Amino acid sequence: MKIAILSRDHNLYSTRRLVEAIKAAGHEAQVVDHMLCDLIIEQDGPYIIYKGEKLEGIDAIIPRIGASVTFYGTAVVRQFELMGAFSAVESQAIVRSRDKLRSLQILSKAGLGMPKTAFTNFSKGNEKALIERVGGAPVIIKLLEGTQGLGVVLAETKKAAQSVVEAFHGLKARIIVQEFVKEAKGADIRAFVVNGKVVGAMKRQGAEGEFRSNLHRGGNATVIELSKQEKKAALNAAKALGLAVAGVDMLQSDRGPLILEVNSSPGLEGIEQATGVDIAGAIIAYVADSVKKKGHKKKKKNGQNSQGRH
Numbered sequence: 512m513k514i515a516i517l518s519r520d521h522n523l524y525s526t527r528r529l530v531e532a533i534k535a536a537g538h539e540a541q542v543v544d545h546m547l548c549d550l551i552i553e554q555d556g557p558y559i560i561y562k563g564e565k566l567e568g569i570d571a572i573i574p575r576i577g578a579s580v581t582f583y584g585t586a587v588v589r590q591f592e593l594m595g596a597f598s599a600v601e602s603q604a605i606v607r608s609r610d611k612l613r614s615l616q617i618l619s620k621a622g623l624g625m626p627k628t629a630f631t632n633f634s635k636g637n638e639k640a641l642i643e644r645v646g647g648a649p650v651i652i653k654l655l656e657g658t659q660g661l662g663v664v665l666a667e668t669k670k671a672a673q674s675v676v677e678a679f680h681g682l683k684a685r686i687i688v689q690e691f692v693k694e695a696k697g698a699d700i701r702a703f704v705v706n707g708k709v710v711g712a713m714k715r716q717g718a719e720g721e722f723r724s725n726l727h728r729g730g731n732a733t734v735i736e737l738s739k740q741e742k743k744a745a746l747n748a749a750k751a752l753g754l755a756v757a758g759v760d761m762l763q764s765d766r767g768p769l770i771l772e773v774n775s776s777p778g779l780e781g782i783e784q785a786t787g788v789d790i791a792g793a794i795i796a797y798v799a800d801s802v803k804k805k806g807h808k809k810k811k812k813n814g815q816n817s818q819g820r821h
């Protein structure tokens with residue numbers, strides 16, 4: 512079968528590893544830059560023009576959509592889905608996971624542990640009450656659109672928290688105010704979920720004196736064995752957001768694991784290097800299996816002699 516990786520750069524570690532894994536499993540790989548895909552929509556059905564030609568014969572896609580191009584990228588994923596290709600992560604689930612606030616709302620409804628979080632449009636003067644509502648200083652203030660740890664601020668005192676909130680508010684930036692989980696000690700856990708299983712997990716520890724554990728902020732990663740409770744939390748979080756492939760970030764706290772966010776295009780480099788697990792292979796096995804199952808279903812529906820490609 513032919514599996515496409517939607518990626519802007521074929522040299523990226525994750526892209527290269529997925530190509531390798533596709534070939535190792537005996538399939539055909541194609542890297543497709545989603546930003547170079549034109550979407551044609553007409554009565555005869557949707558199709559894609561890529562580098563001047565109609566894109567055909569792709570059985571499955573693995574989206575690797577950057578946060579800055581979520582709208583365009585997910586439109587391309589949706590087009591593939593409508594054309595009958597299987598997607599490792601559904602377009603709707605990517606959209607859902609990209610909005611930190613929406614994700615936390617869904618996870619809260621699913622009863623998952625999380626740092627207590629508040630969101631407001633800050634009608635003048637309610638900063639103080641809101642900060643108190645999540646437990647008072649120290650408190651975390653987060654830009655809704657941040658990634659790689661940028662736009663996450665730890666305000667140690669009530670006064671600092673108020674000024675940071677006011678500053679962001681003045682800039683019309685959308686933020687959440689969140690309980691600071693001190694016991695996490697500058698570390699977090701990344702659990703990599705594929706098809707209802709945790710295939711690898713690592714603990715990321717922030718640099719000395721840094722509360723953010725992001726590898727981009729100088730953190731380092733080591734392999735970790737998850738507790739039953741942590742495993743369950745990771746699987747439930749991925750399930751609640753509808754993601755078959757997900758990187759679930761959690762903090763270890765006195766009251767158990769607290770979900771921070773769920774990533775729909777999680778990187779492979781850190782986790783494969785920390786755990787030594789062939790995560791790319793696990794993703795491809797899941798995708799290939801799903802395509803086969805889909806094909807069988809189609810055959811059944813169309814009768815024994817169907818020539819339907821699968």
Ligand SMILES: Nc1ncnc2c1ncn2[C@@H]1O[C@H](COP(=O)(O)OP(=O)(O)OP(=O)(O)O)[C@@H](O)[C@H]1O
Pocket residue numbers: 626651653657658659660661662663689690691692693695697698699722723724725760762771772
């Ligand atoms: N409520 C909190 N309490 C304690 N530490 C926190 C809290 N929120 C975030 N952190 C720390 O800050 C880091 C960055 O936060 P978060 O993951 O929410 O931001 P991000 O910018 O979206 O990062 P990413 O690149 O992973 O998407 C976390 O990995 C964690 O170490």
Ligand SMILES: [Mg+2]
Pocket residue numbers: 657658659772
């Ligand atoms: Mg994030």
Ligand SMILES: [Mg+2]
Pocket residue numbers: 660760771772
């Ligand atoms: Mg994070």
